[in-house]
Amino acid sequence: MACPAAHPRLTLTLSLTLTQVSDLAVTAGDALVYDLNLNPVGEGTVTIQVPTNSISDVATNFNDAASNVLTFVFDTTNPTVAVSTPTASYTKHYPIEYVLVFSETMFSVTAADLTLTGGSTTDGDIVEDPANTFTVQITPDDEGVVEVSLLQDAVTDLALNGVEASATLSWTFDTTRPDVVLTLTLTLALTLTQVLTISVTEGQP
Ligand SMILES: [Ca+2]
Ligand SMILES: [Ca+2]
Numbered sequence: 001m002a003c004p005a006a007h008p009r010l011t012l013t014l015s016l017t018l019t020q021v022s023d024l025a026v027t028a029g030d031a032l033v034y035d036l037n038l039n040p041v042g043e044g045t046v047t048i049q050v051p052t053n054s055i056s057d058v059a060t061n062f063n064d065a066a067s068n069v070l071t072f073v074f075d076t077t078n079p080t081v082a083v084s085t086p087t088a089s090y091t092k093h094y095p096i097e098y099v100l101v102f103s104e105t106m107f108s109v110t111a112a113d114l115t116l117t118g119g120s121t122t123d124g125d126i127v128e129d130p131a132n133t134f135t136v137q138i139t140p141d142d143e144g145v146v147e148v149s150l151l152q153d154a155v156t157d158l159a160l161n162g163v164e165a166s167a168t169l170s171w172t173f174d175t176t177r178p179d180v181v182l183t184l185t186l187t188l189a190l191t192l193t194q195v196l197t198i199s200v201t202e203g204q205p
Contacts, residue, residue: 040074047071075159079104081150081166090172095125095137098148098169102132104157109134113154118146118173140173176203 040046050067084099096119100109109128111121118141125137140146147170153162178200185195 043074043076045071045073073159075157075161077104077157078161078164079106079157080164083150083166083169086169086171089170090174092173092175094173095121095139096146096171096173098136098138100134100136100150100166102134102157102163105132106134106163107156107158107160109136109155111136113150114148115151115154116146116148118142118144119148143173143175146171146173174203178202 038046038048047069048071049069050063052064052066053062056062080103082101084097084101109126111123111126114121114136116138119138120141121136121138125139127135129135136148138146138148147168149168150163150166152165155163157163181199181201183197183199185197187193187195
């Protein structure tokens, strides 16, 4: 059946107040297509449905069944991230674990998103859990300082809002054992005194 030339009446059921619902284009063909510009007044979940008896053809035949429900989340808030505080600034253990806890669900976090010096990681070293937490295993390049951060907008939430910059964490990776030297000094006085000195030289990277 050919589509009527005149626009049918259309009523939408919306879950959120809109500042504007404008009709961008109406295309008449075998099916009549409405493109609507929806502007929510605030963040949140928006659902849209055409209810029963709310759209008619030019012969005033109304729809006898409600449409499916479309849902989307309007989100303009930038996500934030908290990072794990190292239990010690010096470590001999590796890989070093770096934990990112985001304020909301993120699109993804990959190795390329991290700003890392003195070490490396791969996408396979990053594990996500359901609580918006990503655990990253970092392998030091060598002894010395390993530093990692997440720059502003490096990753996004599901609505593509960029993340706020994280704090920068650093560790000193040190696997060199300290050296110990004993020296004995004899002092002749009224009594003979022996002074034992233990010198420890810390082997630092
Ligand atoms: Ca957000
Ligand atoms: Ca050392």
